Amino acid sequence: EPEVTQTPSHQVTQMGQEVILRCVPISNHLYFYWYRQILGQKVEFLVSFYNNEISEKSEIFDDQFSVERPDGSNFTLKIRSTKLEDSAMYFCASTQTGGDTIYFGEGSWLTVV
Amino acid sequence: AQTVTQSQPEMSVQEAETVTLSCTYDTSESDYYLFWYKQPPSRQMILVIRQEAYKQQNATENRFSVNFQKAAKSFSLKISDSQLGDAAMYFCAYKGSGAGSYQLTFGKGTKLSVIP
Numbered sequence: 001e002p003e004v005t006q007t008p009s010h011q012v013t014q015m016g017q018e019v020i021l022r023c024v025p026i027s028n029h030l031y032f033y034w035y036r037q038i039l040g041q042k043v044e045f046l047v048s049f050y051n052n053e054i055s056e057k058s059e060i061f062d063d064q065f066s067v068e069r070p071d072g073s074n075f076t077l078k079i080r081s082t083k084l085e086d087s088a089m090y091f092c093a094s095t096q097t098g099g100d101t102i103y104f105g106e107g108s109w110l111t112v113v
Numbered sequence: 114a115q116t117v118t119q120s121q122p123e124m125s126v127q128e129a130e131t132v133t134l135s136c137t138y139d140t141s142e143s144d145y146y147l148f149w150y151k152q153p154p155s156r157q158m159i160l161v162i163r164q165e166a167y168k169q170q171n172a173t174e175n176r177f178s179v180n181f182q183k184a185a186k187s188f189s190l191k192i193s194d195s196q197l198g199d200a201a202m203y204f205c206a207y208k209g210s211g212a213g214s215y216q217l218t219f220g221k222g223t224k225l226s227v228i229p
Binding site for chain 2: 031033
């Protein structure tokens with residue numbers, strides 16, 4: 001069964017450093033997402049991406065965050081200058097159409113120290 | 114804005130027994146999707162079951178079924194013949210169907226323990 005894959009599975013970074021989280025969505029999917037889950041809290045929407053542009057973003061997704069689809073397969077989330085409160089599990093997800101089920105990757109656990 | 118409420122932070126069930134997890138939501142839309150996701154200790158988000166609001170029939174996936182009450186805005190998950198592997202966090206989630214309704218809104222989750 002096709003999967004959403006994410007790398008790295010775990011990254012530790014120093015506060016103020018830039019981080020790039022990578023995702024390979026399911027190949028025939030057209031909508032891509034990033035979600036965040038701070039430890040012990042619920043999953044929160046960050047951003048959705050369709051047709052090479054952001055279609056929706058939450059208030060969490062401020063100027064420190066950016067997304068990119070640099071080629072036909074990868075979808076990345078960049079955090080420019082990490083803060084302690086950015087420590088969380090970041091989930092990439094994708095869906096074939098807007099109304100379809102959203103499938104999640106296994107997550108990238110980011111620890112900012 | 115849509116909200117999803119899971120009123121049971123924790124639940125437990127004896128192995129082989131049945132348990133029901135509650136979820137209510139608030140929306141002004143008439144058409145939408147509802148989901149239950151399972152998150153085991155590995156923290157992966159695994160789709161359990163999906164329900165389209167326009168369908169009156171409750172969705173079923175093997176031992177998992179839902180009780181969808183559209184008028185009451187209720188969407189509970191029933192797990193039959195509970196197994197040790199069912200122990201996990203369960204999240205209820207809502208997704209609109211209109212243009213631009215791309216995101217999932219999650220509840221806070223219910224931690225399910227399965228007692229051998």
